[in-house]
Amino acid sequence: MQPHAGEAQIGGVVGGAHRALAGAIDDRPNSSNEASPSGAMQEPQVRPVVRAPSQISTVSQLLSGGIAGAFSKTCTAPLARLTILFQVQGMRADAGAMMNESPSILRETRRIFKEEGFRAFWKGNGVTIVHRLPYSSINFFAYEQYKMHLRRILGIEGNQESLGVGMSTRLVAGGGAGITAASLTYPLDLVRTRLAAQTKEMYYRGITHALVTITRDEGFRGLYKGLGPTLMGVGPNIAINFCVYETLKSMWVAKRPDLSPVLVSLACGSFAGICSSSATFPIDLVRRRMQLEGAGGRAQVYKSGLSGTVKEIIAKEGLFGLYRGIFPEYLKVIPSVGIVFMTYEFLKRILRPNAWDGL
Structure with a gap:
């Protein structure tokens, strides 16, 4: 498979009659060296090449990533809120009593429904969408741009890269993309956490009110509380996501090109989400609490910074305290990351001119 510059292998693969590997070469054996019926050797023929469609525009690429992220987050908002509530349990006034209880998704779900109502499961989802539209747009766009430039710097063309080089390129590009997106949209991420962590007491009444109130109470720097651990976590998280997804998908497509692209995207994306969340969850929990x-x-x-916060959590809650909320996180990322990649690939095909021509 020959990736198109700027088009990650993340570009969709359509199986069966709609096989549309971006930049793929038709590898079917040709008859250039076969004998003609008369016994004479035919002149070598040029192998037919299926050209990759032209790269989608920057606006379309940004739009695809933004919609994919917002749609995925809306679908999994209840589980995302449960994760946040579990992550910050150690900061509540009744934390001592809660530490003696094992985390229960059903118990917390009943509490939210009884005390706050059904709509509370989507509390903070408005700011999540506002955050995810630019965040996911920048994330996907930056990833493909970083990877394209890395390939140029390394002089990689087509499918010349080895498995190790390809994975390294994806890790670096994914890490850079995650850090870029998180840095540019961080205040919205902080507001989202604070809105979602509110239970019965509503100190922040909305996105604008939260931004103004945080700036008034804590100063402008208050909008960037927890940025350090966020960047420490989001870089590896996005890097692992993209690397595992692309590597697994390219291997899967090479062996089973007839499989549905929707199922491939969901399966590879879900597994990538599990890997990235497992590796970076403690950092994510610490950043939530610092936020x-x-x-x-x-x-x-x-009051003692990142390392002091980690030590204090372990001292009070044990090592498991760093993984408080990991189960609803798994339930969230399995569909969430799969939906993101699937939606992104689908929208890229819809928005790319003549994407389905010649299929």
């Missing part, structure tokens, strides 16, 4: 420091005018819980 909530001083929220609603409350006193700070952790």
Whole structure:
């Protein structure tokens, strides 16, 4: 498979009658060296090549990534809120009693429904969409741009790269894309966490009110609380996501090109999400808690920076405290990441001119 510059292998693969590997070469054996019926050797023929469609425009690429991220987050918003609530349990006033209880998704789900109503499962989803549209757009766009430039720097053309070089390129490009997207959209991520972490007491009434209130109470720097651990976590998280997804998908397509692209995207994306979440969940938990420091005018819980926060969590809650909420996180990322990649690939094909020509 020959990737098109700027088009990741993340570009969709359509099986069966709609096999549309981006930049793929028709590898069927040709008859250039076969004897003609008369016994004479025919002149070598040029193997037919299926040209990859032209790269989609920057606007279309950004739009595809943004819609994919927003759609995925909306579908999994209830599980995302449960994850956040479990992650910040150690910061609540009744944390001592809660530490003696094992986390229960059903118990917390019943509590939310009883105390806050059904709509509360999507609390903070508005700011999530506002955040995810630019975040996912920048993330996907930056990834493909970084990978394209890395391939140029390394002098890689077509499918010349080895498995190791390909994985390294995807890891670096994915890490850079994650850091770029998180840095540019961080205040919205912080607001999302604070809105989702609210239970019965509503200190922040919406996106604008939260931004204004945080700036007033904590200063402009308050909008960037927890940025350090966020960048430490999001870089590896996105890098692992893209690397595992693309590597697994390219191997899968090479062996079973007839499989449905929807199933391939969902399966590879879900597995990529599990891998990335498992590796970076403790950092994600720490960043959530640092984002909530001083929220609603409350006193700070952790006052010794990133390393001190980790030590304090382990001391009070044990090693498991760093993984509080991992189960709803797994339930969330399995469909979430799969939906993101599937939607992104589908929209890229829809928005790319003449994407289905010649199929």
